[in-house]
Amino acid sequence: MDRRFLTECALHRPELFQAMLAFNAKSFCPAPPKGFFQGADALARALWQDKNLRLAALPDPAPGGWWDFEQENRRYALLGKETLTDLCRHFSAAALGEKIARVIARSEQLKLRTHMGEALYRYALARGRYQAGRAGAVLCGQCRAMDLPGQFSSLAHAALCLISEDWPRPLAEMLGLFRSRGDAFPAQAGKKKHAGAPHALSMTPKTEAAGRDPDDAPALTPEERRAFDFTLKKILLREVAPQWAPCFD
Numbered sequence: 001m002d003r004r005f006l007t008e009c010a011l012h013r014p015e016l017f018q019a020m021l022a023f024n025a026k027s028f029c030p031a032p033p034k035g036f037f038q039g040a041d042a043l044a045r046a047l048w049q050d051k052n053l054r055l056a057a058l059p060d061p062a063p064g065g066w067w068d069f070e071q072e073n074r075r076y077a078l079l080g081k082e083t084l085t086d087l088c089r090h091f092s093a094a095a096l097g098e099k100i101a102r103v104i105a106r107s108e109q110l111k112l113r114t115h116m117g118e119a120l121y122r123y124a125l126a127r128g129r130y131q132a133g134r135a136g137a138v139l140c141g142q143c144r145a146m147d148l149p150g151q152f153s154s155l156a157h158a159a160l161c162l163i164s165e166d167w168p169r170p171l172a173e174m175l176g177l178f179r180s181r182g183d184a185f186p187a188q189a190g191k192k193k194h195a196g197a198p199h200a201l202s203m204t205p206k207t208e209a210a211g212r213d214p215d216d217a218p219a220l221t222p223e224e225r226r227a228f229d230f231t232l233k234k235i236l237l238r239e240v241a242p243q244w245a246p247c248f249d
Contacts, residue, residue, distance in 0.1 A: 095136030097129020
């Protein structure tokens, strides 16, 4: 746990600080160590005194322990499963926006609307296809041939895999996301797995995921990864949950 980062958040980023407290408070509620917030202002002390936010301050992020979320990519865990799933579905809709716009057959349009939901379908056509940028094009290019509803599910799965790629396994497990193989993308050849990182995470029901082997996230270059991170955060803060803006850099 980085106490410097935590104290800095308590002083200057109260929204992120409260979000971290709320996330960690799901498991532990003892008082902080004596002198932990030495030099911090009354806000930090008051937050820690809130019985609904009080939590453990453990030295290492162990299962059920303290998570400080200094790494911005891990802050997506603060969103919770429902919002995180919604974000991945929005990214997928945006990435496929141009393809969806070229669907002419009424039966295919109806199939897409049913699979995606009317709101996401309209988002893909109206704004999403202009927001996906290079990241969407790269992932669409890696997606194996299948119908558009299948691509939509696979790209949402791929986005979730990429978000959680470097999360320690206990952090991923806290969100209760199922683990399964992603059918649409080839495994990354020669990629070293991050120690303790989760396997690919899937939003498919257990009945569909049964019997599948773990799979890696899609292979991206550092530049493509930066484009993905930028696009994902843009969609989160513009379309899905703008109230989370103070928690991201």
